[in-house]
Amino acid sequence: ENVLTQSPGTLSLSPGERASLSCRASQSVSGGYFAWYQQKPGQAPRLLIYGTSSRATGIPDRFSGSGSGTDFTLTISRLEPEDFAVYYCQQYGSSPLTFGQGTKVEI
Amino acid sequence: QVHLVESGGGVVQPGRSLRLSCAASGFTFSTNAMHWVRQAPGKSLEWVAVLSYDEYHEYYADSVKGRFTISRDNSKSTLYLQMNSLRVEDTAVYFCVKDLRDAISWVFDPWGQGTLVIVSS
Numbered sequence: 001e002n003v004l005t006q007s008p009g010t011l012s013l014s015p016g017e018r019a020s021l022s023c024r025a026s027q028s029v030s031g032g033y034f035a036w037y038q039q040k041p042g043q044a045p046r047l048l049i050y051g052t053s054s055r056a057t058g059i060p061d062r063f064s065g066s067g068s069g070t071d072f073t074l075t076i077s078r079l080e081p082e083d084f085a086v087y088y089c090q091q092y093g094s095s096p097l098t099f100g101q102g103t104k105v106e107i
Numbered sequence: 108q109v110h111l112v113e114s115g116g117g118v119v120q121p122g123r124s125l126r127l128s129c130a131a132s133g134f135t136f137s138t139n140a141m142h143w144v145r146q147a148p149g150k151s152l153e154w155v156a157v158l159s160y161d162e163y164h165e166y167y168a169d170s171v172k173g174r175f176t177i178s179r180d181n182s183k184s185t186l187y188l189q190m191n192s193l194r195v196e197d198t199a200v201y202f203c204v205k206d207l208r209d210a211i212s213w214v215f216d217p218w219g220q221g222t223l224v225i226v227s228s
Contacts, residue, residue: 035214037152044202044218045152056207056216088152092213096168099152 002027004089004100011105019076021103023089028069033093036065036074039102040085048087049074079105109133111203111219118225119193127222129186129203137181140164140206142215143188145199155201156188157211164211171197193226200224 003026013019023034032052037045047056049065052072062077076083084107089100115127127143143155156167156177165177176189186203200221207214 033213037215044220045215046218047207047214047216050207050214050216090152090215097154097213099154101151 001096002029002091002094002098004091004098006087006089006100006103008103009101011103012107013079013105014107015079015081017079019074019079019083019105021074021076021087021089021105023067023072023074023100025070025072025091027094029072029091030093032068033091034065034067034072035090035092036063037088037090038083038085039088045088076105109205109217111205111217113201113203113219113222116201116222116224118227120228121193121195121226123193124189124191125193125224127188127190127201127203127224129188129219131184131186131203131205134205136179136184138209140209140211141177141179141186142204142206143177143186144202144204144215144218145197146202146221147196147199150199153199157206157213158186159211160209166211190224193224195226198224198226 007022034052036049039045053065064075086102086104110132112130142157158177174192178187202221203219204215207216
């Protein structure tokens with residue numbers, strides 16, 4: 001199983017700042033099959049990024065994804081108040097697909 | 108606009124059964140792969156099962172294989188999850204999720220609001 005470890009566990013930032021969230025895989029993720037989701041309290045997750053760097057429909061361009069192999073990053077260029085949430089990474093390059101434990105972005 | 112509404116959750120004793128339903132609208136349900144993903148309280152996400160649009164491909168997480176069955180009724184635009192031999196560790200919010208693509212791509216978009224299943228004696 002490809003274990004995903006997200007860091008940091010919590011990121012304390014202010015609106016307007018840049019956020020960089022890391023996700024490290026225990027094995028190389030084939031094909032760049034990597035996604036990011038956002039979840040706000042009491043809500044369902046929302047797809048942000050798939051295929052490492054493709055933004056999902058309706059996702060603002062302040063969200064970007066990058067990486068390869070075992071190291072992937074979600075960057076939020078300038079935090080908006082609605083961006084404070086928990087973010088999960090997911091790999092789907094190997095079975096079973098796996099999720100990270102989440103990074104909380106808080107004010 | 109895609110709309111997924113889960114139902115059927117509740118409190119059940121260990122060893123008992125429960126069936127979840129997901130009513131879909133806003134897209135052509137019969138041409139899309141569909142998944143169930145769950146989230147235990149305060150925990151991360153865990154993929155549970157997927158069913159292709161034509162029911163030809165059906166896959167399960169090892170943790171539920173042999174106990175859970177995913178099915179669909181394309182005439183009713185409804186996805187189901189039959190959960191048997193429930194365990195305390197099956198306690199979670201269960202999300203009905205549309206696959207990003209028509210075929211199984213393993214990318215989840217969008218998600219329903221979820222239904223809570225509590226397994227407790």
